[in-house]
Amino acid sequence: xxxxxxxxxxxxxxxxxxxxxxxxxxxxxxxxxxxxxxxxxxxxxxxxxxxxxxxxxxxxxxxxxxxxxxxxxxxxxxxxxxxxxxxxxxxxxxxxxxxxxxxxxxxxxxxxxxxxxxxxxxxxxxxxxxxxxxxxxxxxxxxxxxxxxxxxxxxxxxxxxxxxxxxxxxxxxxxxxxxxxxxxxxxxxxxxxxxxxxxxxxxxxxxxxxxxxxxxxxxxxxxxxxxxxxxxxxxxxxxxxxxxxxxxxxxxxxxxxxxxxxxxxxxxxxxxxxxxxxxxxxxxxxxxxxxxxxxxxxxxxxxxxxxxxxxxxxxxxxxxxxxxxxxxxxxxxxxxxxxxxxxxxxxxxxxxxxxxxxxxxxxxxxxxxxxxxxxxxxxxxxxxxxxxxxxxxxxxxxxxxxxxxxxxxxxxxxxxxxxxxxxxxxxxxxxxxxxxxxxxxxxxxxxxxxxxxxxxxxxxxxxxxxxxxxxxxxxxxxxxxxxxxxxxxxxxxxxxxxxxxxxxxxxxxxxxx
Numbered sequence: 001x002x003x004x005x006x007x008x009x010x011x012x013x014x015x016x017x018x019x020x021x022x023x024x025x026x027x028x029x030x031x032x033x034x035x036x037x038x039x040x041x042x043x044x045x046x047x048x049x050x051x052x053x054x055x056x057x058x059x060x061x062x063x064x065x066x067x068x069x070x071x072x073x074x075x076x077x078x079x080x081x082x083x084x085x086x087x088x089x090x091x092x093x094x095x096x097x098x099x100x101x102x103x104x105x106x107x108x109x110x111x112x113x114x115x116x117x118x119x120x121x122x123x124x125x126x127x128x129x130x131x132x133x134x135x136x137x138x139x140x141x142x143x144x145x146x147x148x149x150x151x152x153x154x155x156x157x158x159x160x161x162x163x164x165x166x167x168x169x170x171x172x173x174x175x176x177x178x179x180x181x182x183x184x185x186x187x188x189x190x191x192x193x194x195x196x197x198x199x200x201x202x203x204x205x206x207x208x209x210x211x212x213x214x215x216x217x218x219x220x221x222x223x224x225x226x227x228x229x230x231x232x233x234x235x236x237x238x239x240x241x242x243x244x245x246x247x248x249x250x251x252x253x254x255x256x257x258x259x260x261x262x263x264x265x266x267x268x269x270x271x272x273x274x275x276x277x278x279x280x281x282x283x284x285x286x287x288x289x290x291x292x293x294x295x296x297x298x299x300x301x302x303x304x305x306x307x308x309x310x311x312x313x314x315x316x317x318x319x320x321x322x323x324x325x326x327x328x329x330x331x332x333x334x335x336x337x338x339x340x341x342x343x344x345x346x347x348x349x350x351x352x353x354x355x356x357x358x359x360x361x362x363x364x365x366x367x368x369x370x371x372x373x374x375x376x377x378x379x380x381x382x383x384x385x386x387x388x389x390x391x392x393x394x395x396x397x398x399x400x401x402x403x404x405x406x407x408x409x410x411x412x413x414x415x416x417x418x419x420x421x422x423x424x425x426x427x428x429x430x431x432x433x434x435x436x437x438x439x440x441x442x443x444x445x446x447x448x449x450x451x452x453x454x455x456x457x458x459x460x461x462x463x464x465x466x467x468x469x470x471x472x473x474x475x476x477x478x479x480x481x482x483x484x485x486x487x488x489x490x491x492x493x494x495x496x497x498x499x500x501x502x503x504x505x506x507x508x509x510x511x512x513x
Contacts, residue, residue, distance in 0.1 A: 039066040048282035074248040077308040079123035089302035098132035118158040121236035126173035146179040153185040166193035169203035184214035186475040191235040192217035208441035215462035228424040238473020246313025257325030312374035319385035322394035341400035384427025386473035417455030428458030435465040
């Protein structure tokens, strides 16, 4: 264990007092902030050489993960097992009707931790509920599902909480979409695992209509995820593809724009990139080793003890942001005029450089082996990270910077397809459409189908007049951001992240389609 300087201790004490006295935070938000501050006062990780320099330079970011990680970052329980067998620890028996099923879920999800202390996955809701919905009166079933969704929105005050529906059409899925369309809410986040060959057109159109009203569900390319992760995967948190019954130990991110800014030219960039990738993977290794070997999580937590998760089903996510800024900076340093995502036909010289950078990172990450990542044969998975509220001048993942989007939506979708395939642990693009598009949801569905056919992985769509909007990979309400900006407390802690992204990341200035 490394010693903490008195200067650091005094700084943290000041932050603790500031948090306790902050009148814009709810009690729950204060408790979470105080927990993170307490964890910052202990250092147990064996940091690799070069890590602290790269972190100080802004090249590597730990995404506020604890210096003493008590549990994996993202946990994806097997909810089907819960409904089959119940839980000894929570004294739950298998449910027999819809009321019991929703009550069982309500209890269980409050005991699923994550980096935010809230669950990042609450199940394939349509699959879980369908047998019970089919036995109920339709109107009563819809009311019960609506009340459950309201419960989630009011108690899981973090929009990284995620549920999935699809790929098959179900009555339960239809009722969920109807509830979200009629009463838009920012929690839970929702993905539709979409395969046009499996799902009927009417159900997919309802999903598109709902997305225009509530910024969800997003459309996940089910065939692509199955090819990479197998059938037993889920979309969790923002848009992370992870194994069911496991999850991800950690997510760190490489800030490629910062890396490119610190080198002289393209020739100097390649060794700097390899060094940064190797150091970040070594850092992830030491985090994982502590969780598995020392924290005792897998020996003591009921989720592992009862088999809702197993260590063998975990992997880790190698994240990155700022590919666009990295490419643009390197093009400028080479005296070349091209910019990422700006030239038609694609790929342009700038885009080809982006592809080469991704191929280099992909090869380095695939060559690395971690003994605890059993779900992915010892490999980390690449993830196009969504960015955080404090990011300035660096775009999420491999997205085209806001304000530079191609004029034609088809060109934008083609560009997405150049890069989405590199990220089996998830990446996505967000599209804002004019309110008039609500009269033609078939157009939006055609966008999704066309994007998938060109290699797109995950698309989110919302209307320009929607109160619920997608920030990067999570949802907030504009009205709640306005309240927070005026100094009023709000329920969801992710509203503060959305407000920061609006101020620093221009998320309200996306090109309208």
